[in-house]
Amino acid sequence: MKKFRLESDSIGTLEVPADAYYGVQSLRGKNNFHITGYTLSGTFITALAYVKKATSIANYEAGLIEKDVAEAMVQAADEIIKGKFRDQFITDVIQGGAGTSMNMNMNEVIANRANEILGGELGKYDKCHPNDHVNFGQSTNDVVPTAGKLTVQMLIKDLLADLQYLYDTLQKKGDEFDHVIKMGRTHLQDAVPIRLGQEFKAFSQPVKRDLKRISSAVEELTYVNMGATAVGTGINADVEYVKNVVRILSEVTGFNFKQSPDLVDGTRNLDSFVWLSSALKTCAVNLSKTANDIRLMASGPKAGLAELGLPQQQPGSSIMPGKVNPVIPEVLNQVCFQIFGNDITITKAAEAGQLELNVFEPVLFFNLFQSIEILKNGIVTFIENCLKGITAQEANCKHWVDRSVGIITALNPHIGYKNAAEIAKESIKTGTPVAELVLAKGLLTKEELDIILNPFEMTKPGIPGKQLLKH
Numbered sequence: 001m002k003k004f005r006l007e008s009d010s011i012g013t014l015e016v017p018a019d020a021y022y023g024v025q026s027l028r029g030k031n032n033f034h035i036t037g038y039t040l041s042g043t044f045i046t047a048l049a050y051v052k053k054a055t056s057i058a059n060y061e062a063g064l065i066e067k068d069v070a071e072a073m074v075q076a077a078d079e080i081i082k083g084k085f086r087d088q089f090i091t092d093v094i095q096g097g098a099g100t101s102m103n104m105n106m107n108e109v110i111a112n113r114a115n116e117i118l119g120g121e122l123g124k125y126d127k128c129h130p131n132d133h134v135n136f137g138q139s140t141n142d143v144v145p146t147a148g149k150l151t152v153q154m155l156i157k158d159l160l161a162d163l164q165y166l167y168d169t170l171q172k173k174g175d176e177f178d179h180v181i182k183m184g185r186t187h188l189q190d191a192v193p194i195r196l197g198q199e200f201k202a203f204s205q206p207v208k209r210d211l212k213r214i215s216s217a218v219e220e221l222t223y224v225n226m227g228a229t230a231v232g233t234g235i236n237a238d239v240e241y242v243k244n245v246v247r248i249l250s251e252v253t254g255f256n257f258k259q260s261p262d263l264v265d266g267t268r269n270l271d272s273f274v275w276l277s278s279a280l281k282t283c284a285v286n287l288s289k290t291a292n293d294i295r296l297m298a299s300g301p302k303a304g305l306a307e308l309g310l311p312q313q314q315p316g317s318s319i320m321p322g323k324v325n326p327v328i329p330e331v332l333n334q335v336c337f338q339i340f341g342n343d344i345t346i347t348k349a350a351e352a353g354q355l356e357l358n359v360f361e362p363v364l365f366f367n368l369f370q371s372i373e374i375l376k377n378g379i380v381t382f383i384e385n386c387l388k389g390i391t392a393q394e395a396n397c398k399h400w401v402d403r404s405v406g407i408i409t410a411l412n413p414h415i416g417y418k419n420a421a422e423i424a425k426e427s428i429k430t431g432t433p434v435a436e437l438v439l440a441k442g443l444l445t446k447e448e449l450d451i452i453l454n455p456f457e458m459t460k461p462g463i464p465g466k467q468l469l470k471h
Contacts, residue, residue: 002017002018003017003018003019004016004017004018005017005018005122005123007023007024007027007123008024009024009025009028011028014027014028016123018122018123019122020088020112020122021085021088021108021109021112021113021122022088022089022090022105022108022109022112023104023108023111023112023123023125023130024108025100025101025104025105025108025130026089026090026091026101026104026105026108026109027090028101029090029091029092029095029097029100029101029102029104029105030090030091030092030101032095032096032101033091033092033094033095033096033101034092035092035093035094035095036092036093036094036366037092038092038093038366039089039090039091039092039093040089040091040093040102040105041093041151041369042083042086043151043154043155043369044102044147044148044151044365044369045080045086045089045106046080046081046154047147047148047150047151047154048102048103048106048143048144048147049077049078049080049081049106049110050077050081050147050150050249050252050253051143051146051147051150051226051249052073052077052106052107052110052134052143053073053074053077053078053081053252054226054245054248054249054251054252054253055134055136055137055138055143055226055241055245056070056073056074056077056134057070057074057248057252058137058241058244058245058248059136059137059238059241061240061241061244061248062238062240062241062244063240064136064137064238064241065133065136068118069114069118069127069128069133072113072114072115072117072118072127072128073110073111073114073128073133073134075113075114075117076109076110076113076114076117077110079113080106080109080110085109085113088105088109089102089105089106089109090105091105093362093365093366094362094363094366095362096359097140097359098140098141098144098357098358098359098360098361098362099140099143099144099361099362100140102144102362103135103140103143103144104130104135104140106134107130107131107134107135108130110128110130110134111125111128111129111130111133111134112125114127114128114133114134115127115128137227137229137236137237137238137241137242138226138229138237139228139229139230141225141228141229141230141231141267141357142224142225142226142227142228142229142263142267143226144361145224145225145266145267145270145361146224146225146226146249148273148361148364148365148368149221149222149223149224149257149272150224150249150253150255150257151365151369152218152221152273152276152368152369152372153218153221153222153253153255155369155372155373155376156214156218156372158376159214159372159375159376159379160211160214160215162376162379162380162383163207163210163211163214163283163379164211165379165380165383166204166207166379166382166383166387167204167207167208167211169383169387169388170200170201170203170204170207170387171200171201171204173197173200173387173390174197174198174199174200174201174203174204175197176197176392177195177196177197177199177200177392178195178196178197178198179195179197180195180196180197180392180394180397181193181194181195181196181397181398181401181455181456181459182194182195182196182199182307182397182400182401183397183400183401183404183406184406190400190404190405190406191406191409192406192407192409192410192458193401193406193407193455193458193459194459195456195459196307196392196397198459199293203290203293206283206286206289206290207283207286207287210279210282210283210286213279213282213283214276214279214280214283216279217272217275217276217278217279218276220272220275220276221272221273221276222255222256222257222258223257223258223259223260223261223266223272224246224249224257224258224259224260224266225259225260225263225266225267226242226245226246226249226259227241227242227245227246227259227263228260228263228264228266228267230267230356230357231264231267231268231356231357232262232263232264232265232266232267232268232356233263233264234263246258246259264356267356267357268353268355268356268357268358269350269353269358270349270350270353270358270361270364271350273346273350273364273368274346274347274350276368277342277343277346277347277367277368277371278343280339280343280368280371280372280375281339281340281343281371283375284335284336284339284340284371284375285336285340287332287335287336287375287378287379287382288332288333288336288337291329291330291332291333291336291382292329292333294308294310294326294329294386294390295326295329295330298310298326298329300396305396305400306393306396307392307393307396307397307400308390308391308392308393309390309391309392309393310326310328310329310386310389310390311328311385311386311389311390312324313327313328313385313386314327326386328381328382328385328386329382329386331378331381331382332378332379332381332382335374335375335377335378336378338370338371338374339371339374339375342367342368342370342371343367343371345363345364345367346364346367346368346371349361349363349364349367350364401455402433403433405423405424405427405428405434407434407453407455407458408420408423408424408427408434410452410453410458410464410465411423411434411438411444411452411453413463413466413469414443414444414448414452414465414468414469414470415438415443415444419441419443423437423438423441434453435449435453448465448468451464451465451467451468452464452465452468
């Protein structure tokens, strides 16, 4: 038989499992919010524990908590930071109350573990109390947004590193494919020749901009509202504590946090999270465009463009033998679609707050943390399982250049737009190559055409065959 203990709060009494480190308020949160089935992420739990470690030290240094109690709370927080007690965080990621349930879940786990360290019993709270000690001088309204910003800092480092890896890999592919001439296309129609390497270098440039945008947005999230308590006025937070808590948070986490210059603003407004989400969405737009282009250039292998060869990762059909699909670019597209949707949720959550507090941080954080995580995972999957193994189908690239009438553009300065347009129409209608028609009409010699229609020269700035211009 499972044993229980009775715990009470201002609402009433509940049976809590006797060996649980969470308490009555955590259990109420679990019972009230059966929403997603997801509990708090390990990174967010770690971030919350860091915040509580910093507040414990700050309150002790301000002379507000006894040394043995503060040390027990710090030890409990350190154990959580190292990964212990993860199963004791039982509240759903989406919850009412602006995150009060998740804050109290952390307060109760730390208080119970601290009581245990101090020789007390679980659930008694006589030596260390969730509210009177662990939450002293704090509110959910400064703890939870600070933990959210710390979580972002912890998650974003890997994402930025992976974006740099993506940029470097695309640059290398650009160098590898620089000699490959292919047909450029606009409106999905033949345009003029371009080097495959130029296209891959162009894929890399938005990534470079994304790195700058995301890094800039993350910098804003180093401003935290610790010391604000309920509405930003700092009620019940000791002046010495308010002065030191952010510095201590920086010291224990290794991140350079600053106190919000206006704690009322820092408590009620979430626009910095929206800016980061917008930067992530912009990055996802760029990556999805790249995935689209790669899928299109790899279409085939016999009846499509077939300009790229993608690594074959798995059979593509349960009915068509031998079919292989571009599953890695496809999954990158879907990651990006999810981020687009998350951004809408984040935007709405930030906009819908009222007066002194935005109560919708739980859903905002759930979506923002997911966007960072899946973008990181999608990028790594794309690099390792697709991008690094992409090959150029050079013969097919040459085939489309040779068949295209787009090369007629290079002849404009030499034979005039009207003549060029007529030859293009005739070439499309009859299938006769452009060069043959130009020769047949006596507009240029073969030697002149060889100079003007050099495909590589057509991929650089300038007028092909400029020296042959007849003034």
